[in-house]
């Protein structure tokens with residue numbers, strides 16, 4: 001059984017966010033909702049910082065210098081505690097190395113705010129379905145296959161929305177970029193070619209990587225529809241809009257029999273005889289979800305000069 005995160009700080013932050021999110025949804029309180037959005041932004045930042053220190057998504061947050069931060073508990077190494085709050089340059093590491101260089105080091109590098117380039121691209125979760133606290137782990141998927149009469153289920157209904165979203169946006173990387181960065185870059189590219197006015201953009205991908213999120217997922221399709229406006233601002237453009245996301249997958253062919261025989265486990269393409277053999281009399285069902293995220297960006301119009309090249 002895979003869980004998308006094992007880092008204790010991220011798990012802790014994720015739990016805090018879920019609590020805040022649940023409170024805000026139940027109360028319908030806009031201030032609570034705003035607080036939840038801040039928590040989500042913080043979690044995103046924490047995640048990128050942790051990934052950044054391993055050199056994966058460094059460019060999004062790299063400034064020439066950073067402030068050393070520690071978790072602040074009694075397990076912090078003495079030499080790292082001495083670095084806490086001090087400013088170091090990425091091209092001139094202190095004798096201890098950079099935060100995170102040591103095995104199991106939980107320190108992180110906080111960018112020096114004045115040095116952050118004005119360019120940014122941000123995805124913020126907006127319409128958010130509430131996760132069922134009774135998450136389906138394994139047997140529930142099989143049980144629904146045999147007793148659910150093919151009834152579709154939403155990710156949130158089975159408690160998988162939030163962890164799945166994090167996996168989809170931040171854990172799947174193709175080339176140098178994770179999904180959130182690739183989506184941002186695709187929208188920016190379209191916006192640069194239009195230069196101003198209203199615009200829309202559709203994207204869609206199948207991900208075999210979902211299988212590493214959970215063994216019963218895999219081959220699912222995620223798509224999104226961006227609509228928004230582009231506003232020129234000197235050498236920059238400002239992009240504002242939202243993305244409606246859709247995810248869908250079929251729970252079927254548990255042992256991948258059709259996949260092995262015919263290279264395709266899509267239940268629509270199989271006749272009932274093939275389905276009977278490969279599904280052992282179960283009824284396939286759809287796992288799906290939709291949600292909305294705000295997208296905003298402020299980037300240089302000239303890709304050659306931009307960090308979003």
Ligand SMILES: [Zn+2]
Pocket residue numbers: 070076077080099100102105106107
């Ligand atoms: Zn440390």
